Structure formats: structure tokens, C-alpha cells
Amino acid sequence: MKKIALLILDGLGDRPCNVLHGLTPLQFAYKPNMDRMISEGQGGFMYPVSPGTNTGSDTSHLSLLGYDPRDVYTGRGPFEAMGLGLLMNPGDIAFRANFATVDESGTVIDRRAGRISEGTEALAKAISMEIEGYSFRVRPGVEHRAALVVSGPDLSDKISDSDPHEAGKRVQEIHAIDGSGKKTADLVNRYLKEAGRILNAHGVNLKRKKEGLKPANALLLRGVGKAPLLKPFHEKYGMKGSCIAGIPLIRGIGHLAGLSIVYDERMTGSYDSDYDLKVKKAISVLENEDFVIINFKATDVAGHDGDAFRKVEVIEKVDRAIAPLLSLAKSTVIAITGDHSTPCEMKEHSGDPLPLLVFSDGIRTDFCSYFDERHTIMGSLRLASGDLMQYLLALSGRAEKYGA
Amino acid sequence: MKKIALLILDGLGDRPCNVLHGLTPLQFAYKPNMDRMISEGQGGFMYPVSPGTNTGSDTSHLSLLGYDPRDVYTGRGPFEAMGLGLLMNPGDIAFRANFATVDESGTVIDRRAGRISEGTEALAKAISMEIEGYSFRVRPGVEHRAALVVSGPDLSDKISDSDPHEAGKRVQEIHAIDGSGKKTADLVNRYLKEAGRILNAHGVNLKRKKEGLKPANALLLRGVGKAPLLKPFHEKYGMKGSCIAGIPLIRGIGHLAGLSIVYDERMTGSYDSDYDLKVKKAISVLENEDFVIINFKATDVAGHDGDAFRKVEVIEKVDRAIAPLLSLAKSTVIAITGDHSTPCEMKEHSGDPLPLLVFSDGIRTDFCSYFDERHTIMGSLRLASGDLMQYLLALSGRAEKYGA
Numbered sequence: 001m002k003k004i005a006l007l008i009l010d011g012l013g014d015r016p017c018n019v020l021h022g023l024t025p026l027q028f029a030y031k032p033n034m035d036r037m038i039s040e041g042q043g044g045f046m047y048p049v050s051p052g053t054n055t056g057s058d059t060s061h062l063s064l065l066g067y068d069p070r071d072v073y074t075g076r077g078p079f080e081a082m083g084l085g086l087l088m089n090p091g092d093i094a095f096r097a098n099f100a101t102v103d104e105s106g107t108v109i110d111r112r113a114g115r116i117s118e119g120t121e122a123l124a125k126a127i128s129m130e131i132e133g134y135s136f137r138v139r140p141g142v143e144h145r146a147a148l149v150v151s152g153p154d155l156s157d158k159i160s161d162s163d164p165h166e167a168g169k170r171v172q173e174i175h176a177i178d179g180s181g182k183k184t185a186d187l188v189n190r191y192l193k194e195a196g197r198i199l200n201a202h203g204v205n206l207k208r209k210k211e212g213l214k215p216a217n218a219l220l221l222r223g224v225g226k227a228p229l230l231k232p233f234h235e236k237y238g239m240k241g242s243c244i245a246g247i248p249l250i251r252g253i254g255h256l257a258g259l260s261i262v263y264d265e266r267m268t269g270s271y272d273s274d275y276d277l278k279v280k281k282a283i284s285v286l287e288n289e290d291f292v293i294i295n296f297k298a299t300d301v302a303g304h305d306g307d308a309f310r311k312v313e314v315i316e317k318v319d320r321a322i323a324p325l326l327s328l329a330k331s332t333v334i335a336i337t338g339d340h341s342t343p344c345e346m347k348e349h350s351g352d353p354l355p356l357l358v359f360s361d362g363i364r365t366d367f368c369s370y371f372d373e374r375h376t377i378m379g380s381l382r383l384a385s386g387d388l389m390q391y392l393l394a395l396s397g398r399a400e401k402y403g404a
Numbered sequence: 405m406k407k408i409a410l411l412i413l414d415g416l417g418d419r420p421c422n423v424l425h426g427l428t429p430l431q432f433a434y435k436p437n438m439d440r441m442i443s444e445g446q447g448g449f450m451y452p453v454s455p456g457t458n459t460g461s462d463t464s465h466l467s468l469l470g471y472d473p474r475d476v477y478t479g480r481g482p483f484e485a486m487g488l489g490l491l492m493n494p495g496d497i498a499f500r501a502n503f504a505t506v507d508e509s510g511t512v513i514d515r516r517a518g519r520i521s522e523g524t525e526a527l528a529k530a531i532s533m534e535i536e537g538y539s540f541r542v543r544p545g546v547e548h549r550a551a552l553v554v555s556g557p558d559l560s561d562k563i564s565d566s567d568p569h570e571a572g573k574r575v576q577e578i579h580a581i582d583g584s585g586k587k588t589a590d591l592v593n594r595y596l597k598e599a600g601r602i603l604n605a606h607g608v609n610l611k612r613k614k615e616g617l618k619p620a621n622a623l624l625l626r627g628v629g630k631a632p633l634l635k636p637f638h639e640k641y642g643m644k645g646s647c648i649a650g651i652p653l654i655r656g657i658g659h660l661a662g663l664s665i666v667y668d669e670r671m672t673g674s675y676d677s678d679y680d681l682k683v684k685k686a687i688s689v690l691e692n693e694d695f696v697i698i699n700f701k702a703t704d705v706a707g708h709d710g711d712a713f714r715k716v717e718v719i720e721k722v723d724r725a726i727a728p729l730l731s732l733a734k735s736t737v738i739a740i741t742g743d744h745s746t747p748c749e750m751k752e753h754s755g756d757p758l759p760l761l762v763f764s765d766g767i768r769t770d771f772c773s774y775f776d777e778r779h780t781i782m783g784s785l786r787l788a789s790g791d792l793m794q795y796l797l798a799l800s801g802r803a804e805k806y807g808a
Contacts, residue, residue, distance in 0.1 A: 362749065364419055364428070364756065366781045380757075380781045383455055390456035394755025401753060402453065403460025403473065404480050404487075 002360060002396035003286050003332045004239070005325065006293045006388075008064065009318060010057060011300025013341025013354045013373060017308040025302075025311035025344065026355065026372035031319035033326060034336060034357065034371040040329075041359035043368030044381025046388060048340045054351040057300070060339035061253045065293070066237070066389035067230050074157075077225030081147035082252025084139040088227040090256065093155045093184070096223040097138065097146040098163065099123065099216035102196070106171050108164055112144040113216035119204035120146065123216055126202055127195040136191050138219070148221060150188065155226070156181040162192060163220035171218060188221070195219050232258035233291070237393065241291030244281055246273050250295045259293070260285075269297040271314065275321035283324060286332060295339075303342025311344055326359075333360040333396045335388065336371070356381050356388075363395055406764060406800035407690050407736045408643070409729065410697045410792075412468065413722060414461060415704025417745025417758045417777060421712040429706075429715035429748065430759060430776035435723035437730060438740060438761065438775040444733075445763035447772030448785025450792060452744045456755040461704070464743035465657045469697070470641075470793035471634050478561075481629030485551035486656025488543040492631040494660065497559045497588070500627040501542065501550040502567065503527065503620035506600070510574045515567070516548040517620035523608035524550065527620055530606055531599040540595050542623070552625060554592065559630070560585040566596060567624035575622060592625070599623050636662035637695070641797065645695030648685055650677050654699045663697070664689075673701040675718065679725035687728060690736060699743075707746025715748055730763075737764040737800045739792065740775070760785050760792075767799055 014024040048055040049063050049070070058079040059069035081094035088094060099120055101110040120140035128137045134152035141147065158181035162174050174189050176182040196218050199205060205215035234240050235258075243254025244262045246269030251261050262281050266274040278294050285292045296318050302311035325334055336359075341352040355376040357368070367378035383391055393399045418428040452459040453467050453474070462483040463473035485498035492498060503524055505514040524544035532541045538556035545551065562585035566576050578593050580586040600622055603609060609619035638644050639662075647658025648666045650673030655665050666685050670678035682698050689696045700722050706715035729738055740763075745756040759780040761772070771782035787795060797803045 362419055364777050366778060378781065380449065382786050387455040390454070391755065392456070394456035394458055397750070397754075399456055399458035399755040401458050401460055403463030403477065404483055 001398055003290045004392050004396050005282060005286065005328070005332055005334045006064065006291075006392070007322065007334065007336045008061070008293065008295045009299045009315070009336070009338050010295055010297045011303040011340060011342030011349065012338025013343070013350070013352045014303065014311065015343040015345060015350070015352065017344050019308050020312070024373050025308050025315055027370075027374060028308075029312045029315040029319070031315055031371065033319045033323050035369065037326065037334065037336070037359035038357040038368045038371040038376075038379070040365065041357055041363060042366050042381055043355070043357050043371065043376040043379030044383070045353040045376055045379075046337050046356040046381070047353045047384045048351070049386065050384055051353065052351040054349055055340045056349065057249060057339050058253065060385060061250055061295075063385040064339060064388060065233070065253070065257050066386065067228070067257065068386055072228040072230060074228050075223070075225045077223045078227045079249060079252070081139070081149050082256070083247070083249040084141050084147045085248040086137055086139045086147055086149045087252055087255045088149055089151060090227055090229040091155060092149055092151045092227045093157050093224055094227065095148045095221040097148045098220045099144045099146060100218045100220045101214040101216065102171060102218035108167050108169055108171060108220070110214050111163070111167055111220060114214035115143045116208075116216045117143055119208070120144070120216065122204055123199060123202060126198050127219065129194070131187065131191055131194070134187060144216070146219070148219065154183070156184040157224045157226040159185045159188065159224055161222040161224075163222040165222070171220065174221070192219060192221070227256060230257050234258060237291070237389070238398065239290035241289050241293070242285040243293050244278050244285070245295035245297070246270070247295070247297050254293065260289070270301055271298050271310070273298060275318055279321045279324055283328070286328070299338070300342050303344050304347055306344050306347040308344040329359060329361045333358065333363075333392050335392055337388075356383065358392070358395065360395060405802055407694045408796050408800050409686060409690065409732070409736055409738045410468065410695075410796070411726065411738065411740045412465070412697065412699045413703045413719070413740070413742050414699055414701045415707040415744060415746030415753070416742025417747070417754070417756050418707065418715065419747040419749060419754070419756065421748050423712050424716070428777050429712050429719060431774075431778060432712075433716045433719040433723070435719055435775065437723045437727050439773065441730065441738065441740070441763035442761040442772045442775040442780075442783070444769065445761055445767060446770055446785055447759070447761050447775065447780040447783030448787070449757040449780055449783075450741050450760040450785070451757045451788045452755070453790065454788055455757065458753050458755040459744045460753065461653060461743050462657065464789060465654055465699075467789040468743060468792060469637070469657070469661050470790065471632070471661065472790055476632040476634060478632050479629045481627045482631045483653060483656070485543070485553050486660070487651070487653040488545050488551045489652035490541055490543045490551055490553045491656055491659045492553055493555060494631055494633040495559060496553055496555045496631045497561050497628055498631065499552045499625040501552045502624045503548045503550060504622045504624045505618040505620065506575060506622040512568055512571050512573055512575060512624070514618050515571055515624060518618035519547045520612075520620045521547055523612075524548070524620065526608055527603060527606060530602050531623065533598070535591065535595055535598070538591060548620070550623070552623065558587065560588040561628045561630040563589045563592065563628055565626040567626040569626070575624065578625070596623060596625070631660060634661050638662060641695070641793070642802065643694035645693050645697070646689040647697050648682050648689070649699035649701070650674070651699070651701050658697065664693070674705055675702050675714070677702060679722055683725050683728055687732070690732070703742070704746050707748050708751055710748050710751040712748040733763060733765040737762065737767075737796050739796055741792075760787065762796070762799065764799060
């Protein structure tokens with residue numbers, strides 16, 4: 001049995017770029033390691049979820065790990081919370097939250113607390129607490145935005161918002177939408193009262209009032225969602241594994257799937273990330289475990305920035321960093337692809353298929369010599385992302401026999 | 405409307421073999437007929453059930469005939485019975501069985517009757533009988549192993565084992581696991597009593613006792629399973645058809661699907677099988693019927709034996725044998741593929757896709773010139789095994805119009 005390394009260049013897929021004389025960044029880039037891997041291995045295309053599906057990184061990473069988002073995706077709430085760095089476990093609930101200004105009667109003065117830009121880190125920390133064995137964790141986002149995750153037994157997402165969605169209205173009591181929500185609604189109402197007390201008395205807000213700024217003295221909650229119940233990775237595949245990613249969302253999904261999280265601040269999730277470090281960590285993961293997924297985010301960042309040359313540069317950096325993986329061909333099945341396409345001229349995700357390569361000793365080969373959106377046509381693979389894990393299991397000698 | 409011939413080279417797919425200088429057996433073999441068929445027809449890949457699924461011959465043949473094993477596969481019990489040559493009809497139940505030694509009090513002395521190796525054929529025959537309109541058929545396997553099939557109306561598989569699974573324990577009364585099993589449990593208990601009487605008095609056992617060997621005086625039953633309820637082939641496709649196979653499992657599946665069985669002892673299911681005879685029989689089937697499936701087993705045997713040269717030899721023999729089919733192109737759609745891959749260097753099944761060719765007059769062509777795991781990349785076909793029959797129906801002018 002071999003081990004499996006799955007390398008995801010986020011937003012990798014692209015379309016012809018004018019500034020690259022009609023080539024895609026992958027076609028333009030000098031990437032001898034990827035080209036060698038596809039020449040000695042297999043190439044082709046991978047459809048994110050299904051042909052033409054314009055996935056986000058959340059749905060596509062779920063699918064890449066073999067969890068069909070059409071079954072398990074519970075909406076953006078939990079994934080935004082994970083994106084802010086709140087790890088969730090199956091059954092936890094998450095809210096999108098605003099730091100807001102509320103008067104003594106409980107009427108909302110400003111849903112965005114004057115678009116507060118400083119101090120939310122301290123406020124979030126102050127109102128992260130335990131109540132009756134339930135943990136409440138708040139993490140701030142940009143300006144007034146934040147997320148709240150509640151962890152504990154038997155939580156329900158069948159509850160209403162506390163956010164009245166309009167200034168001048170009173171903060172809403174959270175109520176149960178169906179019978180299962182009663183206990184959770186009570187619990188969160190109690191938490192919000194306590195959080196309000198703490199926020200009102202907090203130094204950040206006392207200082208804001210002194211400066212004539214609106215205090216961030218309430219947390220408004222909306223869009224509750226439950227973390228998907230994923231079958232733990234090691235139960236699903238009989239392999240222990242780790243997730244290496246610079247951005248919190250991908251680490252959150254890995255954690256939810258039961259993968260170990262390998263992280264270091266030098267993995268920044270942007271252009272300045274330390275790719276060599278990621279690959280080094282991956283190799284040491286594979287010494288003890290059977291599976292590793294690495295996400296390289298900066299290809300997607302360059303796509304969103306519309307910077308084709310930058311995308312080329314990121315691809316070339318990743319290609320240099322992965323050179324040590326070539327020597328693992330005997331023991332490991334290595335797959336390289338993206339989670340979705342982010343064409344530079346669109347600056348957003350598209351539903352285009354992804355180039356895919358699979359490299360290992362002794363597997364079949366095909367006619368691919370270059371790893372890009374055009375030459376992978378000469379490859380043998382045409383897979384939906386949800387079938388990739390099963391295909392890699394088969395190549396690594398891990399596919400359980402179905403029948404006799 | 406054309407007729408359809410589906411040729412399955414069992415375990416055909418392979419990976420690069422060192423002894424073949426990195427070629428697969430199909431690449432290495434001289435097979436001018438298959439190469440001509442794919443050159444004049446269509447080529448590509450077929451995924452057994454779905455990409456990366458590591459199928460057995462049972463699940464994959466069900467799928468090839470258009471019966472989705474994910475819906476109809478009822479576990480190994482009935483398929484092991486069919487593998488021993490017991491034809492089953494939908495609704496029949498099958499047990500795995502041991503010939504065992506039991507004392508007068510009903511306590512198991514030896515679950516394997518001293519690993520009895522001779523005489524089980526006669527014993528099985530002696531205890532194959534009818535009781536109250538139900539037929540009980542026993543067929544021996546290797547040593548003490550056997551299978552029992554019970555046929556008749558309203559049988560249930562919701563019943564327990566008689567096998568106590570341990571020497572020193574008493575043979576169990578079979579009991580119903582739910583209400584539906586009562587009648588079947590009673591019936592099988594009555595049969596086992598009668599079978600015990602016959603076995604105790606049987607010449608084979610009298611002789612064994614005289615020689616100081618443990619008598620095979622009881623049949624222990626376990627792992628009951630019901631034969632899948634398959635929609636009869638002629639109802640499903642509006643075609644009568646036949647199944648030609650050397651090994652009992654495939655004949656069993658064909659029978660279960662309502663195909664006629666064409667068999668001759670010269671079809672051995674191994675290296676010495678008479679391929680010319682199979683092809684001759686297939687041609688005469690097609691004179692009266694619209695469909696024939698032929699299974700050539702020896703490619704799989706060579707894969708399991710790890711003998712790449714032997715696999716090459718089998719492929720070349722089959723290729724010579726199918727020459728007469730080339731002249732049927734006007735009247736028949738001919739497909740050649742495998743049921744799963746059995747790479748010689750693995751000596752077991754893998755989840756790799758199968759090369760596929762389809763040959764007939766007047767169909768589209770593509771860029772395939774060679775029928776193997778590499779050159780079929782140049783072909784047009786990428787099908788899951790469960791879609792193959794529908795595709796062949798369409799090529800033969802038999803696909804019912806869907807819509808107007």
C-alpha cells in the first residue's frame with residue numbers, strides 16, 4: 001500500500017490571458033517538476049463537483065476530500081466562522097455576527113458600531129467564555145464583522161436571529177423555530193445578556209465613548225448554521241492524515257473531517273507564504289501518516305487580483321518547492337490539481353474544469369507532457385472531484401474490494 | 405436494428421509490467437483483430453461501476469449487464485453458491501455450508517470433518533432433495549466447504565445460522581430474525597434433520613469411520629443470502645440473449661438475469677479453454693437471438709498468477725478466435741472490454757479503468773489504432789460500466805426514444 005499526497009493550488013484553472021499572449025498562466029509558467037510528473041504519470045481533467053459547477057473553496061475542498069457538498073454543505077455560516085479561524089466540530093453551531101451599538105432600552109443605534117476598526121480582537125476575546133458547559137467563541141473579521149461558534153451537546157440550528165437587520169428596531173429575543181430549538185435559544189439569549197454586560201464595561205468601549213465614537217456594546221447574531229456531520233476521515237478511508245493550509249477556512253474543513261492540522265505562521269495564505277516549509281512538513285507528515293493535503297492559496301489570490309504574471313510566479317515557486325516530492329514516487333501517489341478555476345481576466349471563480357496530474361511508480365501512463373489546461377487533453381483522466389479520492393485509493397492499493 | 409455481442413476478457417486491464425519492458429500485456433500482445441476493430445470503430449475507457457471502484461467479477465458483471473450492484477448486490481452468499489455451479493433464480497436463498505462432524509447429542513466435534521477431501525460430491529448429491537415442494541441443492545467446494553441453495557415460494561433470508569462457529573458447541577436450531585423468517589426457519593430445520601439422517605448412513609461416512617476418519621455427518625449453515633431480484637433481461641431490453649462462460653459464477657449471473665446459458669465442458673474457465681468454440685457458439689446464438697455475452701476468464705487467471713507473458717498469450721489466443729466476428733459488422737454491434745483490471749504485478753484486482761472498443765458498420769470512428777490501456781486515450785468513449793448496455797442499445801438502433 002502506498003501513501004497519498006494531494007496538492008491543491010487554489011483557483012489554479014485559468015483561461016487564455018491577453019497579457020500572456022493568449023496562454024494561461026500554467027501554459028506560460030516554467031514548471032519542470034510538474035511537467036515531469038505528468039509525463040511519467042497520468043494527466044487529465046477534474047470537474048469541480050460536476051461540469052460547470054462554479055464552486056467556492058469550501059464546497060470544492062469538501063468534494064475533493066470525498067464529502068459530497070450536495071449532501072453535507074450546510075450553508076455559509078459555519079464556513080465563514082471557520083474562515084475566521086474558529087475550528088468547529090461536527091454538531092457545533094455558528095452565527096455571523098456584527099459588533100453593534102445599542103441603547104439602554106435595547107434599540108439598535110448602529111448595526112456596525114460606527115464601522116469599528118480597532119479593538120474588536122480584545123472585545124471578541126472578552127466575550128469568549130463558557131456557560132453551563134457550553135463554550136462560546138467569538139472571532140472578529142473585517143471592521144464590525146465577527147463570527148460566534150457555540151460548542152456543546154445537542155445544539156440546534158432551528159432558532160431565529162437576534163439581529164433586527166435594521167437600526168431603530170429593538171434587538172430580538174432569539175426564539176425556537178421548531179421544538180428542537182428551545183434549549184439552544186434560551187442558552188444563546190443568556191449568553192448575549194452576559195456578553196452585553198461585558199462589552200458595556202470594556203475598556204475599548206469606555207475609550208470609544210470618551211472619544212465620541214459609538215461603542216461596540218452588543219453582538220447581533222444572524223444566519224445560524226450547524227457544522228456538517230462528516231464521517232471522520234480515518235473511518236471513511238482507513239488512513240490517518242493531515243491538512244496543511246495557510247488560510248483558516250481550509251484548516252477548518254480539514255479539522256471538521258478529522259484531519260490533523262499542521263500550521264505555522266510562515267504559511268500566510270498569500271504571496272509571501274513559505275512553500276518549501278509546507279512541502280517539508282508534508283514529507284514529515286507522510287513519515288507517520290498515510291495522507292496529506294496541502295493547499296497553496298496564492299494562485300487564487302493572483303486570479304482575484306487579475307494579475308496573470310503574479311499567478312505565473314506563484315506556480316513557478318510552487319513547482320520549485322515540490323521538487324523533493326519526486327523522490328517519493330515509490331511510496332506515494334501524488335496528485336496535483338486545483339479546487340476551482342479563478343481566471344485572471346475574470347477576477348472571480350469560474351466553472352471550468354481543472355487540470356489534474358497523478359504521479360507514482362508503476363501506474364499507467366498516457367500522452368501528457370505538459371501540465372496545463374490545454375495539454376491535459378492528451379491525458380486519460382476525466383474525473384469529478386468527488387471521485388478523485390476513490391481513484392487515488394485504487395492507485396495506492398487501498399480500495400476495498402467490492403464483490404468477490 | 406442490429407444485434408449485440410459483448411465480449412468480456414476477465415481482469416483484462418493492467419499496468420506497466422517490468423518483464424514486458426514497461427508495457428502492459430495488451431500493449432505487448434499481437435492482436436491484429438482487436439486493433440482492426442478499434443481502428444474502424446470506437447475506443448476509450450470504461451470505469452468498473454465508478455472511477456476507482458475495485459470490483460469483483462460479480463459486481464462488475466451485474467453492472468455490465470445494466471443491473472446496478474449498488475441496488476441489487478445482496479452480498480457474497482448467493483454469489484459463492486453460483487460460483488460453485490448452483491444456478492439461482494430471483495427469490496432463492498443460499499447458504500455457505502460446511503461438512504462437519506457431530507456427535508449423537510448434536511455437539512460439534514469438528515467443523516471441518518477432518519478437512520474431508522474425497523467423497524463430498526457423493527454426499528452433496530445424496531442430500532440434494534425436495535421437501536414439501538421446496539428444492540434443496542448442495543454443491544461441494546474445496547475440502548469441507550459447500551453451498552446450499554433453497555428454491556421455492558416466499559423464502560426469507562431473515563433467519564439465523566445453524567453453525568455454532570465453534571467446536572464443542574451444539575448445532576443451533578435455526579430461528580427467525582424477524583416475523584418473515586418463521587416458515588423458512590422451520591423448513592430448513594426439517595431439511596437439516598433429514599440431511600443428517602442421510603449423511604450418517606451414507607457409505608462415504610461408514611467407510612471413513614472404518615478408516616478412523618471423522619465422518620461428515622452434518623451440514624452446518626451460515627451466511628444466508630437471497631438471490632437478487634433482477635428484472636429479466638428480455639423485459640429490460642426487449643431482447644432475448646445468451647451467456648457463454650467457462651466459470652460458474654458468470655453463468656450464474658447470466659441465469660439470474662434471465663439469459664440462456666450456453667456451456668460445454670471444453671469451456672474450462674482457464675488457460676486451456678476452447679475460445680474458438682465459444683465464438684462459434686456465440687455466432688450461432690446470434691442467428692436466433694439478439695444478444696450474447698461471452699466471458700473469457702484466463703486473462704484474469706494470468707493476472708492473479710502474476711504471469712504477464714501468459715496474459716499476453718491468452719490475449720493473442722482470444723484475438724485469433726474472434727476473427728470470424730469481423731464479418732458480422734453489418735448485423736451486429738460488438739463491444740470488447742474487461743470486467744475489472746487484474747494487473748500482473750499486483751496479482752489482484754485494482755480500480756483502474758478498462759480499455760473498451762466498439763465495432764460495427766456505419767458507426768462514428770475516432771483516433772484509436774490500438775486497443776490497450778494507453779492508446780484508447782485517443783478514443784471517444786468514457787463510460788461507466790453501468791452505462792455500456794444503454795450505449796450499445798443506442799448504436800444498435802434499439803434505444804427507445806426518450807421524449808418526442
